[in-house]
Amino acid sequence: MASPLVARLAQLRSSARIAVEDERGQTTFAELMDRALRVRGALLAASAPRGAGERAEPASLEGERLLLLASPGAAWVAALLGTILAGGIALPLSPLYPPAELTWLAGDAGVRRVIVSDDLAALAAPLAQGRAVLRVEDLERAAPGPESALADLAEDDPALLLYTSGTTGKPKGALLTHRNLAVQAELLRAAWGFSEEDVLLHALPLHHMHGVCIALATSLLAGSATRMLPRFDAQRVAAEIARRSATVLMAVPTMYQRLFEHVDRGGAPGFAAGARALRLATSGSAALPVTLAERWRDLTGAIPLERFGMTEIGVGMSNPLDPGARRAGWVGAPLPTVEARITDDAGAAAGWAPGEERGQPGGAAVARGELWIRGPSVFKGYLGREDETRAAFQDGWFRTGDVAERSADGYFRLLGRTSVDILKSGGYKLSSLEIEETLRDHGAIAEVAVVGVPDEEWGERVVAVVVAAPGREAECATAPLRAWAKERLAPYKVPRDAIVVQALPRNAMGKVVKPELVKAIERGTLAGRSS
Incomplete structure (x- = not known):
């Protein structure tokens, strides 16, 4: 077609x-x-070919x-x-x-x-x-x-x-195919009420699903205007909101945190009134802390519209456009054409299944497990990685790798990743293994494990736990390690903190037990030091 x-x-x-x-x-x-x-x-x-007088343009x-x-x-x-x-x-x-x-x-x-x-x-x-x-x-x-x-x-x-x-x-x-992009934009246009009267304030990165497809393509294909800023800057975005230059704001939790920090310093007079005038404010790419959602509600009368999306599927589920029906900490229900299921370790449907009685709104969770998604917005596959593409699907379902629970009335809440090696920080999905691979090139690092520690501002704070080479501990402290990493990694991949330890916890198979590291960091009991 x-x-x-x-x-x-x-x-x-x-x-x-x-x-x-x-x-x-x-x-x-x-x-x-x-x-x-x-x-x-x-x-x-x-x-066009340039030989033998041939000059016809390819179609x-x-x-x-x-x-x-x-x-x-x-x-x-x-x-x-x-x-x-x-x-x-x-x-x-x-x-x-x-x-x-x-x-x-x-x-x-x-x-x-x-x-x-x-x-x-x-x-x-x-x-x-x-x-x-x-x-x-x-x-x-x-x-x-x-x-x-x-x-x-x-x-x-x-x-x-x-x-x-x-x-x-x-x-x-x-x-992502032509159909993926068109279906996704139409789903969000209908779900979020986009029209030719809207103006989207766009300060998201343009190499990411959120910025390119969820924000820009939705606005563009709905016939809305898009006000594109060079980058996110809290002062500039707050000023744009204060002067009511847009009707829709799409952001990640870290952006909301930065806006509140700017306002707390006395910046952007008129910001509160401008925020209340927005038709819609959304949050995605990472779980929105309930404290930030409630602060936005105190400011505007409604929590931001939170949803669940991934590069591979676009937005799969969303809270309602009606502010009164949104739930802080939940990502809503599947969009039309999107099917979602909760599965157990064997891939079988867990708990409530489609077609069964859903119970009353707001009921207790009735299923918990890995979230699978299918529908016309799901991607075509990974370029040049046929084995990984096959592994990502089962019986036509895309395996998201997210652990979720579903309420009796069909709302979903994300609980975390099935793999501790996938982190979500500042709206980006990161691979700890990729960051570790880069850090291992540092001559002062003998061993390293990168983990995500729950953080209200970042969603997960990226922390490098390092075993230093003998006599080179000082080079592995936070400041010098960050400076070194900034020359080799995108800014949002650079660890926020570095902790030097004598040894990493490992299981009987020699694998680093990352959940133990995260718990020790949260408790403040990890043997070592950070700076």
Whole structure:
């Protein structure tokens, strides 16, 4: 079947409504689509064969992965859409990544071309070896390609590649199709009441499911305007809310914490009134502490709308749009077209099963176990990792790796990960194994275990527990270790604390018992020191 994403974008092409507002001004949907089609035309033209007088442009990039490294704004959106409309797969990455991580991701994805904005050209330099580097500004000046070929794009064609951490220690690229993106955007438009009258305040990262799909794509495909900020800055976001420049805020718990800290320092007069004027405030990417939810309720009269999502599934379940029906600490019920089940260790349905009596709202939990999801918004698979893709599914269900419980009336609450090696900090899902692998390159570290410690601000605080090489304990203290790690890891992956110990707790098989480490850190009884 034809791509529903392309069909929806075609409907917006002639709209004179504002699509994106950024630091350079306002861009209408018609202008945005014109820029996207010019990017498409340039990419197709550059892919045309050049031998024996042959110069016909290909109809599609046929799934070529293109890395996108550009600053937030209309140019970023045009490059993303242009790549997808050309039949390519967009791989957006963060400018905060160190060169080594950018290079690894580009290599793993098999990237041959990099799209970059002028202000980030220096960051793309390490990627230039063996790859073409294309300026967004040049692509937008090209002639649009033939639009007839757009009809050839199909719903199952991959459109987006987002990297997510896994238990292998290295990130995995999740492939999302045209259908995945269109279905997800429509589900959230209906569930969260998006309309052409909305303005989304967007300060989320643009290499992440939350920022690209849940926020931007939902707003864009609903015909809403998106006010894109260069980055999250509590002072700037609080000021935007105070002056009522938007109707919707999407954030992660750490952002809410930073906003409250700014307000507590006396910043942003009018913030409370502006927050109350928001039509909707959502929280995701990590569990929202009840204390933060209740403080937002004290400020605005309603807790933020919390939901459950993953790179592989988008948003699978959500609290209701009605503020009075939301439950702090719960992620709500499955969205239409999404099926959810709680399973036991053998993969069988645990407790209540679909079709049985659900009981009364707010009833006690009737099932607890691993959460499985299926539906049309679930991803296509991991790029180049067929074994891991097969392992992630069972009988058509995606195994989320999250432990959850379901109430008698069908609401879900997340209890944690089935693997202690997957952490959620500041809205990001991180692999402790990946961080450990990097830290082991430090000459002063003999052994290391990275764990997530429950933290109200971060969701989980990333802590490195280190056995130092003889006489090199000082190099493993928090400050010097963080400085070293910042040169090799994205900022949100850098451990917040380092604790030096004599030995790591291990079981009979020699495996580090991480739950013991977490409990000892929480109790303050871990033998060692941090600084």
